Protein backbone atom coordinates (compact mmCIF):
# COMPACT_ATOMS: atom_id res chain seq x y z
CA UNK A 1 0.00 0.00 0.00
CA UNK A 2 2.81 2.37 0.79
CA UNK A 3 3.90 2.01 -2.81
CA UNK A 4 0.50 3.14 -3.94
CA UNK A 5 -0.63 5.80 -1.51
CA UNK A 6 2.69 7.09 -0.40
CA UNK A 7 5.35 9.45 -1.40
CA UNK A 8 7.61 9.94 -4.27
CA UNK A 9 10.81 10.54 -2.45
CA UNK A 10 13.19 13.22 -3.61
CA UNK A 11 16.87 13.69 -2.74
CA UNK A 12 16.33 15.80 0.37
CA UNK A 13 13.65 13.61 1.92
CA UNK A 14 10.81 16.03 1.19
CA UNK A 15 7.53 14.52 0.09
CA UNK A 16 6.39 15.68 -3.33
CA UNK A 17 2.84 14.99 -4.43
CA UNK A 18 2.57 13.82 -8.04
CA UNK A 19 0.66 16.16 -10.39
CA UNK A 20 -2.91 15.18 -11.27
CA UNK A 21 -2.97 13.87 -14.84
CA UNK A 22 -6.47 14.68 -16.05
CA UNK A 23 -7.54 18.31 -15.91
CA UNK A 24 -10.43 18.45 -18.40
CA UNK A 25 -13.14 21.09 -17.92
CA UNK A 26 -16.58 21.39 -19.50
CA UNK A 27 -16.99 23.94 -22.24
CA UNK A 28 -20.65 24.38 -21.30
CA UNK A 29 -22.65 23.52 -18.22
CA UNK A 30 -24.01 19.98 -18.10
CA UNK A 31 -27.67 19.83 -19.19
CA UNK A 32 -30.59 17.82 -17.78
CA UNK A 33 -30.33 15.18 -20.51
CA UNK A 34 -26.99 14.22 -19.03
CA UNK A 35 -28.32 13.00 -15.70
CA UNK A 36 -26.37 9.83 -14.89
CA UNK A 37 -23.72 10.39 -17.56
CA UNK A 38 -21.01 11.68 -15.23
CA UNK A 39 -19.91 9.45 -12.39
CA UNK A 40 -17.93 10.42 -9.31
CA UNK A 41 -15.37 7.93 -8.04
CA UNK A 42 -14.36 8.71 -4.48
CA UNK A 43 -13.41 7.18 -1.14
CA UNK A 44 -14.56 8.06 2.37
CA UNK A 45 -10.93 7.66 3.51
CA UNK A 46 -9.25 10.25 1.33
CA UNK A 47 -9.37 13.96 2.27
CA UNK A 48 -9.18 15.05 -1.41
CA UNK A 49 -12.11 12.83 -2.36
CA UNK A 50 -14.02 13.90 0.74
CA UNK A 51 -14.06 17.45 -0.65
CA UNK A 52 -16.00 16.22 -3.66
CA UNK A 53 -18.42 14.18 -1.51
CA UNK A 54 -19.25 17.29 0.53
CA UNK A 55 -19.87 19.53 -2.50
CA UNK A 56 -21.94 16.77 -4.15
CA UNK A 57 -24.03 16.50 -0.99
CA UNK A 58 -24.48 20.24 -0.41
CA UNK A 59 -25.47 20.87 -4.01
CA UNK A 60 -27.97 17.99 -3.87
CA UNK A 61 -26.60 16.16 -6.89
CA UNK A 62 -27.89 12.78 -5.66
CA UNK A 63 -28.33 10.16 -8.36
CA UNK A 64 -27.93 12.73 -11.16
CA UNK A 65 -24.19 12.31 -10.60
CA UNK A 66 -23.92 8.81 -9.13
CA UNK A 67 -21.09 8.05 -6.73
CA UNK A 68 -19.04 4.87 -6.41
CA UNK A 69 -16.87 4.57 -3.33
CA UNK A 70 -13.65 2.58 -3.08
CA UNK A 71 -11.52 1.49 -0.14
CA UNK A 72 -7.80 0.71 0.09
CA UNK A 73 -7.46 -2.97 -0.76
CA UNK A 74 -4.84 -5.57 0.10
CA UNK A 75 -3.56 -5.23 -3.46
CA UNK A 76 -2.39 -1.73 -2.58
CA UNK A 77 -5.00 -0.25 -4.92
CA UNK A 78 -8.43 1.30 -4.49
CA UNK A 79 -10.93 -1.55 -4.53
CA UNK A 80 -14.71 -1.77 -4.70
CA UNK A 81 -16.62 -4.07 -2.42
CA UNK A 82 -19.56 -6.02 -3.80
CA UNK A 83 -22.62 -5.24 -1.70
CA UNK A 84 -21.46 -2.28 0.38
CA UNK A 85 -19.31 -0.32 -2.06
CA UNK A 86 -19.82 -1.61 -5.63
CA UNK A 87 -18.67 0.13 -8.80
CA UNK A 88 -22.09 1.31 -9.92
CA UNK A 89 -20.96 2.36 -13.39
CA UNK A 90 -18.99 -0.60 -14.68
CA UNK A 91 -18.96 -3.22 -11.95
CA UNK A 92 -15.16 -3.28 -11.88
CA UNK A 93 -13.44 -4.63 -8.81
CA UNK A 94 -10.64 -2.04 -8.73
CA UNK A 95 -10.53 1.64 -9.62
CA UNK A 96 -7.48 1.09 -11.80
CA UNK A 97 -9.64 -1.06 -14.09
CA UNK A 98 -11.94 1.90 -14.68
CA UNK A 99 -8.94 4.15 -15.41
CA UNK A 100 -7.68 1.54 -17.88
CA UNK A 101 -10.94 1.83 -19.82
CA UNK A 102 -10.14 5.50 -20.49
CA UNK A 103 -10.53 6.06 -24.21
CA UNK A 104 -7.38 8.19 -24.41
CA UNK A 105 -5.28 5.52 -22.67
CA UNK A 106 -3.91 5.56 -19.16
CA UNK A 107 -0.56 5.33 -17.49
CA UNK A 108 0.04 6.37 -13.95
CA UNK A 109 -1.74 6.44 -10.64
CA UNK A 110 -5.38 5.60 -10.21
CA UNK A 111 -6.29 8.26 -7.66
CA UNK A 112 -9.52 9.46 -6.06
CA UNK A 113 -11.46 11.62 -6.61
CA UNK A 114 -12.08 11.03 -10.30
CA UNK A 115 -14.89 12.33 -12.49
CA UNK A 116 -15.78 9.87 -15.23
CA UNK A 117 -17.77 10.25 -18.43
CA UNK A 118 -19.70 7.01 -19.00
CA UNK A 119 -20.66 7.90 -22.55
CA UNK A 120 -17.19 8.68 -23.84
CA UNK A 121 -15.61 6.17 -21.43
CA UNK A 122 -13.14 8.81 -20.40
CA UNK A 123 -11.66 10.38 -17.31
CA UNK A 124 -12.80 13.99 -17.30
CA UNK A 125 -10.74 15.16 -14.35
CA UNK A 126 -8.92 13.69 -11.34
CA UNK A 127 -7.92 16.84 -9.48
CA UNK A 128 -10.14 17.54 -6.49
CA UNK A 129 -9.73 21.31 -6.71
CA UNK A 130 -11.15 21.24 -10.26
CA UNK A 131 -13.81 18.63 -9.51
CA UNK A 132 -15.34 20.62 -6.65
CA UNK A 133 -15.37 23.77 -8.77
CA UNK A 134 -17.17 21.84 -11.53
CA UNK A 135 -19.68 20.25 -9.14
CA UNK A 136 -20.39 23.71 -7.75
CA UNK A 137 -21.00 25.50 -11.01
CA UNK A 138 -21.37 23.16 -14.00
CA UNK A 139 -24.09 20.82 -12.76
CA UNK A 140 -26.74 23.33 -11.70
CA UNK A 141 -29.29 21.96 -14.17
CA UNK A 142 -29.14 18.68 -12.23
CA UNK A 143 -28.71 20.08 -8.71
CA UNK A 144 -31.43 20.32 -6.06
CA UNK A 145 -29.62 23.30 -4.58
CA UNK A 146 -28.74 25.07 -7.78
CA UNK A 147 -28.74 28.48 -6.10
CA UNK A 148 -26.07 27.52 -3.61
CA UNK A 149 -22.85 29.07 -4.90
CA UNK A 150 -19.80 27.98 -2.94
CA UNK A 151 -17.45 30.03 -5.11
CA UNK A 152 -18.96 33.49 -5.68
CA UNK A 153 -16.89 35.52 -8.11
CA UNK A 154 -16.69 38.39 -5.62
CA UNK A 155 -14.69 36.16 -3.25
CA UNK A 156 -12.45 34.63 -5.90
CA UNK A 157 -9.23 36.39 -4.93
CA UNK A 158 -9.74 35.91 -1.22
CA UNK A 159 -10.45 32.21 -1.75
CA UNK A 160 -7.30 31.86 -3.87
CA UNK A 161 -5.19 33.46 -1.17
CA UNK A 162 -6.49 31.04 1.47
CA UNK A 163 -6.26 28.07 -0.86
CA UNK A 164 -2.58 28.73 -1.45
CA UNK A 165 -1.72 28.91 2.23
CA UNK A 166 -3.95 26.00 3.15
CA UNK A 167 -2.91 23.66 0.32
CA UNK A 168 0.84 24.07 0.68
CA UNK A 169 1.07 24.07 4.44
CA UNK A 170 -2.00 22.25 5.78
CA UNK A 171 -3.67 19.93 3.20
CA UNK A 172 -0.41 18.80 1.71
CA UNK A 173 1.50 19.92 4.80
CA UNK A 174 0.26 17.02 6.93
CA UNK A 175 1.50 14.60 4.24
CA UNK A 176 4.84 16.41 4.14
CA UNK A 177 5.12 15.72 7.88
CA UNK A 178 3.99 12.11 7.71
CA UNK A 179 5.95 11.10 4.63
CA UNK A 180 9.14 13.11 5.30
CA UNK A 181 12.23 10.98 4.81
CA UNK A 182 14.67 13.15 6.75
CA UNK A 183 14.62 15.08 10.04
CA UNK A 184 15.18 18.33 8.17
CA UNK A 185 12.28 17.76 5.82
CA UNK A 186 10.01 16.88 8.76
CA UNK A 187 11.14 19.88 10.87
CA UNK A 188 10.46 22.23 8.00
CA UNK A 189 7.04 20.72 7.25
CA UNK A 190 5.87 20.69 10.86
CA UNK A 191 6.96 24.28 11.39
CA UNK A 192 5.07 25.44 8.28
CA UNK A 193 1.99 23.41 9.21
CA UNK A 194 1.66 24.86 12.68
CA UNK A 195 2.40 28.43 11.65
CA UNK A 196 -0.31 28.17 8.99
CA UNK A 197 -2.73 26.76 11.58
CA UNK A 198 -1.87 29.71 13.87
CA UNK A 199 -2.61 32.13 11.02
CA UNK A 200 -6.02 30.59 10.42
CA UNK A 201 -6.73 30.39 14.17
CA UNK A 202 -6.11 34.11 14.47
CA UNK A 203 -8.21 34.94 11.43
CA UNK A 204 -11.16 32.92 12.75
CA UNK A 205 -11.24 35.03 15.88
CA UNK A 206 -13.19 37.63 13.94
CA UNK A 207 -14.48 35.71 10.92
CA UNK A 208 -17.00 32.88 10.87
CA UNK A 209 -15.56 31.24 7.74
CA UNK A 210 -12.34 31.87 5.81
CA UNK A 211 -13.94 34.44 3.51
CA UNK A 212 -16.50 36.00 5.83
CA UNK A 213 -19.98 34.86 6.81
CA UNK A 214 -20.64 32.25 4.19
CA UNK A 215 -19.16 28.85 3.53
CA UNK A 216 -17.03 28.60 0.38
CA UNK A 217 -15.03 25.90 -1.37
CA UNK A 218 -11.97 27.22 0.48
CA UNK A 219 -13.56 26.13 3.78
CA UNK A 220 -14.45 22.69 2.42
CA UNK A 221 -10.86 22.23 1.26
CA UNK A 222 -9.61 23.03 4.75
CA UNK A 223 -12.31 21.09 6.59
CA UNK A 224 -11.44 17.64 5.27
CA UNK A 225 -7.90 17.93 6.65
CA UNK A 226 -9.07 19.34 9.98
CA UNK A 227 -11.61 16.54 10.37
CA UNK A 228 -8.81 13.93 10.18
CA UNK A 229 -6.35 15.89 12.31
CA UNK A 230 -6.72 14.59 15.86
CA UNK A 231 -7.59 11.00 14.97
CA UNK A 232 -4.98 10.50 12.24
CA UNK A 233 -2.48 13.22 11.40
CA UNK A 234 -1.63 14.18 15.00
CA UNK A 235 -0.80 10.55 15.77
CA UNK A 236 0.23 8.76 12.57
CA UNK A 237 1.79 11.67 10.66
CA UNK A 238 3.57 13.18 13.70
CA UNK A 239 1.66 16.47 13.46
CA UNK A 240 2.21 16.42 17.16
CA UNK A 241 2.91 19.98 18.28
CA UNK A 242 -0.72 20.55 19.21
CA UNK A 243 -4.02 18.78 18.66
CA UNK A 244 -6.68 20.55 16.63
CA UNK A 245 -8.88 20.59 19.72
CA UNK A 246 -6.26 22.80 21.41
CA UNK A 247 -6.93 25.54 18.84
CA UNK A 248 -10.26 26.82 20.11
CA UNK A 249 -11.28 28.78 16.99
CA UNK A 250 -10.19 26.13 14.48
CA UNK A 251 -11.82 23.35 16.46
CA UNK A 252 -15.07 25.32 16.77
CA UNK A 253 -14.91 26.11 13.04
CA UNK A 254 -14.43 22.44 12.15
CA UNK A 255 -17.43 21.48 14.33
CA UNK A 256 -19.51 24.27 12.82
CA UNK A 257 -18.90 22.93 9.29
CA UNK A 258 -19.54 19.34 10.46
CA UNK A 259 -22.95 20.49 11.71
CA UNK A 260 -24.04 22.01 8.38
CA UNK A 261 -26.83 19.76 7.06
CA UNK A 262 -25.37 17.42 4.45
CA UNK A 263 -21.81 17.44 5.79
CA UNK A 264 -21.73 14.92 8.66
CA UNK A 265 -23.27 12.20 6.46
CA UNK A 266 -20.11 12.38 4.31
CA UNK A 267 -17.81 11.93 7.33
CA UNK A 268 -16.91 8.32 7.99
CA UNK A 269 -14.37 8.13 10.80
CA UNK A 270 -14.32 4.29 11.06
CA UNK A 271 -13.38 4.01 7.36
CA UNK A 272 -10.79 6.76 7.78
CA UNK A 273 -9.23 4.92 10.73
CA UNK A 274 -9.24 1.59 8.85
CA UNK A 275 -7.81 3.21 5.75
CA UNK A 276 -4.95 5.16 7.26
CA UNK A 277 -3.94 2.80 10.06
CA UNK A 278 -4.47 -0.33 7.99
CA UNK A 279 -3.10 0.75 4.64
CA UNK A 280 0.02 2.77 5.33
CA UNK A 281 1.95 -0.28 6.42
CA UNK A 282 5.46 1.21 6.89
CA UNK A 283 4.05 3.94 9.12
CA UNK A 284 2.05 1.47 11.21
CA UNK A 285 3.35 -2.07 10.72
CA UNK A 286 1.10 -3.74 13.30
CA UNK A 287 -2.04 -2.16 11.87
CA UNK A 288 -3.16 -1.26 15.40
CA UNK A 289 -5.70 1.56 15.52
CA UNK A 290 -5.39 4.00 18.42
CA UNK A 291 -8.49 4.89 20.43
CA UNK A 292 -10.49 7.69 18.85
CA UNK A 293 -9.75 10.93 20.75
CA UNK A 294 -12.75 12.24 22.67
CA UNK A 295 -12.52 15.48 20.65
CA UNK A 296 -13.69 13.47 17.61
CA UNK A 297 -16.68 11.67 19.08
CA UNK A 298 -19.80 12.58 17.10
CA UNK A 299 -21.67 13.76 20.20
CA UNK A 300 -18.83 16.18 20.94
CA UNK A 301 -18.68 17.30 17.31
CA UNK A 302 -22.38 18.18 17.54
CA UNK A 303 -21.84 20.45 20.58
CA UNK A 304 -22.21 24.13 19.81
Ligand SMILES: N[C@@H](CCC(=O)N[C@@H](CS)C(=O)NCC(=O)O)C(=O)O
Pocket residue numbers: 004005006019020045046047048049109110111112113126127128129
Ligand atom coordinates in the same frame (compact mmCIF):
# COMPACT_ATOMS: atom_id res chain seq x y z
N1 LIG B 1 -4.15 16.18 -6.30
C1 LIG B 1 -5.04 15.11 -6.14
C2 LIG B 1 -4.55 14.14 -5.09
C3 LIG B 1 -5.41 12.94 -4.95
C4 LIG B 1 -4.70 11.82 -4.18
O1 LIG B 1 -3.48 11.85 -3.97
N2 LIG B 1 -5.47 10.81 -3.76
C5 LIG B 1 -4.86 9.70 -3.06
C6 LIG B 1 -5.71 9.26 -1.88
S1 LIG B 1 -5.68 10.31 -0.50
C7 LIG B 1 -4.80 8.50 -3.98
O2 LIG B 1 -5.78 8.17 -4.62
N3 LIG B 1 -3.67 7.83 -4.03
C8 LIG B 1 -3.49 6.63 -4.77
C9 LIG B 1 -2.18 6.64 -5.51
O3 LIG B 1 -1.44 7.63 -5.45
O4 LIG B 1 -1.89 5.62 -6.13
C10 LIG B 1 -6.39 15.70 -5.77
O5 LIG B 1 -6.43 16.64 -4.97
O6 LIG B 1 -7.37 15.24 -6.30
